[in-house]
């Protein structure tokens with residue numbers, strides 16, 4: 001089934017009153033094993049309302065009726081409505097569309113909410129809440145949940161309970177729980193607390209390195225060589241973060257060559273994975289995609305129009321910036337993420353790269369899609385879009401995990417993450433923090449859930 005057909009079907013579905021459509025849809029999937037034949041499972045089901053009391057569900061392709069029920073039975077309410085995320089799964093088969101041809105089939109999501117998310121909270125979150133959040137994240141199927149940091153509690157008091165968090169989550173599910181370690185002291189504490197993976201965090205900007213680590217880039221790399229050596233002796237994998245890969249809150253634009261330099265140093269000291277952090281969320285996907293998309297836009301309007309619009313905003317923002325700085329030429333039109341990724345790809349194998357986008361300017365999903373099209377298959381994100389770095393003023397949260405999973409479901413890329421359970425985790429932490437979720441998908445699902453409970 002091709003993307004354009006699915007998209008036009010999706011848009012037709014929207015004409016149906018959404019509350020009822022989604023309840024029906026979810027029920028259709030739930031009843032797959034008993035009621036719906038094998039051949040019907042992979043196709044969109046078509047919900048039709050004959051009158052205010054009855055509805056029917058049919059296989060959209062074959063028009064085979066699946067069942068007719070009265071609405072009272074179909075509108076089972078909250079549980080089914082949570083499953084409305086099925087609407088983002090346009091098909092379950094192979095991705096064949098040429099625009100999506102280079103996308104990976106599976107994306108590993110690295111959840112950074114409990115660490116990156118909670119390190120920036122004004123009020124310190126109690127250990128029990130952190131532990132419950134991690135438990136919920138694990139139960140959603142996330143393969144990696146970054147649990148905490150073994151950094152100086154003077155610098156990040158929010159994570160001073162790292163040891164207690166680690167001891168409480170031992171034995172939780174099958175997820176991996178890496179932790180941040182800025183030096184040997186942190187590494188040793190992490191090992192004593194039972195950590196089996198660690199991460200070091202350098203920066204591509206000198207000023208940011210000093211404000212985050214109180215040392216130069218070179219000095220941080222010296223420390224990290226010690227950590228990497230100790231980790232090798234313990235047979236513990238090390239992830240290497242690089243902050244400010246496109247822009248720095250103090251220095252402005254960061255040259256791709258600086259990012260590539262730090263990436264190469266981290267790889268050479270033995271890091272198993274390099275995560276490229278757009279710490280202040282200024283990266284833009286660039287105009288190249290727009291040319292590509294204009295060719296495709298006639299065949300897949302709904303999906304692409306949204307994407308093109310966000311690219312256009314990015315380009316206007318980029319051009320304005322460049323004009324202000326008197327920079328001209330084609331390079332400006334490339335955006336900032338493509339040149340940075342290209343420079344890093346010269347020195348790090350693609351399978352060792354991860355992207356870590358903050359959503360300060362609303363560019364994170366576009367940048368992620370672009371990175372996937374370039375072949376990257378590991379994406380960092382944070383539940384409910386929590387986060388920011390205490391040493392990067394103005395940086396808002398990371399891209400929300402719920403939004404990333406929703407988008408990946410929509411383009412048929414597997415994550416093995418249960419979106420319904422993620423939404424519950426996001427709801428839990430947002431309620432605790434007493435503010436709305438930073439995830440658009442999370443807010444939409446929660447609203448639908450509360451509407452359904454009123455049925």
Ligand SMILES: CC(C)(COP(=O)([O-])OP(=O)([O-])OC[C@H]1O[C@@H](n2cnc3c(N)ncnc32)[C@H](O)[C@@H]1OP(=O)([O-])[O-])[C@@H](O)C(=O)NCCC(=O)NCCSC(=O)C[C@@](C)(O)CC(=O)[O-]
Pocket residue numbers: 116119149150151152153154155156180182183185186187189201212213214241242243244277278279356388389390391
């Ligand atoms: C690196 C240091 C420690 C240097 O900080 P310093 O003050 O230069 O270090 P120091 O060696 O002088 O130590 C100061 C005190 O901290 C203690 N200390 C020293 N190390 C540790 C440790 N590991 N664990 C516990 N305590 C430690 C040390 O013992 C001493 O205690 P005192 O003697 O004064 O009582 C400090 O700058 C620090 O902890 N920085 C961490 C900042 C941080 O966590 N930032 C957020 C994470 S990075 C991020 O979020 C970006 C990322 C990864 O998400 C990607 C992106 O988006 O860009």
